[in-house]
Amino acid sequence: MVKKAASPSRKIFVLDTSVILYDHHSIMNFAEHDVVIPITVLEELDQFKKGNDTKNFEAREFIRLLDKLSKDQMIQHWTPLNGKNKGAFKVMMNPDNALNANEIFGEEKNDHKILNAALSLKQTEKNRKVILVSKDINLRLKAKSLDILAEDYETGKIKNISEIENTGKETLENVQPETINDLYEQNTLDAKAIFGRGKKNIPPNNTFFILKGLSHNASILAFFQAAENCFHKISKSRAYNISPKNAEQAFALHAILNPNIKLVSIQGVAGTGKTLLALAGALEQRSNFKQIFLARPIVPLSNKDIGYLPGDIKSKLNPYMEPLWDNLKFIQNQYKESDKEYQRITDMVNQEKLVIQPLAYIRGRSLSNIFFIVDEAQNLTPHEVKTIISRAGENTKIIFTGDVFQIDTPYLDSQSNGLSYLIDRVRNHPLYAHIKLEKGERSELANLANDLL
Numbered sequence: 001m002v003k004k005a006a007s008p009s010r011k012i013f014v015l016d017t018s019v020i021l022y023d024h025h026s027i028m029n030f031a032e033h034d035v036v037i038p039i040t041v042l043e044e045l046d047q048f049k050k051g052n053d054t055k056n057f058e059a060r061e062f063i064r065l066l067d068k069l070s071k072d073q074m075i076q077h078w079t080p081l082n083g084k085n086k087g088a089f090k091v092m093m094n095p096d097n098a099l100n101a102n103e104i105f106g107e108e109k110n111d112h113k114i115l116n117a118a119l120s121l122k123q124t125e126k127n128r129k130v131i132l133v134s135k136d137i138n139l140r141l142k143a144k145s146l147d148i149l150a151e152d153y154e155t156g157k158i159k160n161i162s163e164i165e166n167t168g169k170e171t172l173e174n175v176q177p178e179t180i181n182d183l184y185e186q187n188t189l190d191a192k193a194i195f196g197r198g199k200k201n202i203p204p205n206n207t208f209f210i211l212k213g214l215s216h217n218a219s220i221l222a223f224f225q226a227a228e229n230c231f232h233k234i235s236k237s238r239a240y241n242i243s244p245k246n247a248e249q250a251f252a253l254h255a256i257l258n259p260n261i262k263l264v265s266i267q268g269v270a271g272t273g274k275t276l277l278a279l280a281g282a283l284e285q286r287s288n289f290k291q292i293f294l295a296r297p298i299v300p301l302s303n304k305d306i307g308y309l310p311g312d313i314k315s316k317l318n319p320y321m322e323p324l325w326d327n328l329k330f331i332q333n334q335y336k337e338s339d340k341e342y343q344r345i346t347d348m349v350n351q352e353k354l355v356i357q358p359l360a361y362i363r364g365r366s367l368s369n370i371f372f373i374v375d376e377a378q379n380l381t382p383h384e385v386k387t388i389i390s391r392a393g394e395n396t397k398i399i400f401t402g403d404v405f406q407i408d409t410p411y412l413d414s415q416s417n418g419l420s421y422l423i424d425r426v427r428n429h430p431l432y433a434h435i436k437l438e439k440g441e442r443s444e445l446a447n448l449a450n451d452l453l
Helices: 017-022 039-048 054-070 108-123 137-145 175-186 246-258 274-284 315-330 339-349 382-390 419-424 442-450
Strands: 011-017 035-039 088-090 130-133 149-151 167-173 187-188 207-213 218-225 230-233 263-268 292-298 354-358 372-375 397-402 434-436
Touching: 011 108, 017 039, 017 054, 035 039, 035 108, 039 054, 039 088, 039 108, 054 382, 054 397, 108 130, 130 137, 130 175, 137 149, 167 175, 175 187, 175 207, 175 218, 175 230, 175 315, 207 246, 230 274, 246 263, 246 274, 246 434, 263 274, 263 419, 274 315, 274 372, 274 397, 274 419, 292 315, 315 339, 339 354, 382 397, 382 419, 397 419
Parallel strands: 011 035, 011 130, 035 088, 130 149, 167 207, 263 397, 263 434, 292 354, 292 372, 372 397
Antiparallel strands: 187 230, 207 218, 218 230
């Protein structure tokens, strides 16, 4: 089917492989505008279609989607995208341009072939705006050097990261002393005592508070529940002999131990105690769950697959899992070797009641009656986070920990990673709580690095 001449107001978006591996449904998210897939992108997707990682799933799903959309038509011609007010798409063969990116940059690369597709469209579609869409910053810079408009893929991206920075915690000054005393004595307090009877000032559900008195000599930690419209007093309780060292850690541990909260995210820089608190809370509640899973995504060195590393699969994965074992050993060493709590952790590992594995090994398993901790969640895509949560069965609790500003994967950033997406989309839900840990508690030396280096 040959499409009629398009209106100049309809743009042409050229998609890079990184966009499709991030979201296989991306081709459908450009409204009435048209989408071009360079043939080089299909060739690259062919290399990703085998495997169990999310990128392999995305590659396979996109290939199936393209096959479904094209039906019996020739995909190098404009083909309508299904849906009202949608544009069309086509696959573009390698063009023969007078201006060749391979020659300009002195090297033949797939990225340059994708740039050549955009250059060709600029020549043949002079009355329309051609835009290269890529998660690869360097490719976007190369495109701009060739006078090609280039953008990041914006769907699912957090527009303002500062909006989620302070989500989950507030400080109220000048609270009446009798109000603080009432909360101390009764453990709960009607929110009207603080916010009055109006609805404008009611905070989001499951928000943590530091309530400070008029003289600042008195203060109390509290937790707000919208359903009950009341505050609950928070005490700095221990979890498997781990005590919170500051207000934010007390908030995090409260959320981890609260049976009514099924989904928790903890944001913070290295050394703030995110993973330690999550693991200690899980061990404290071990009798309530069948298993404890502690997992993290594998981010290979130099962006190469772990197959490049020497040794068997265990020796390849051990370096990635060591930080998790370190936290477990730290908790275990709070006790003497003769203590039953010390031996209990060893027994749980041996009996696989406590399992530390790469996230790829957990994916696909049933998550019923599980306490599931996902470490370094900022290295997950929004789709990966959604996949993990959607597999939760009865009596499952999931904790995501990470630092949205410490991204180790090349095509994610503070606004597009799965942890930021989760905080932005789920906040204010009664099953969810979020807290940001700000104060490093690892050591003074670690704090020096975070603050000054």
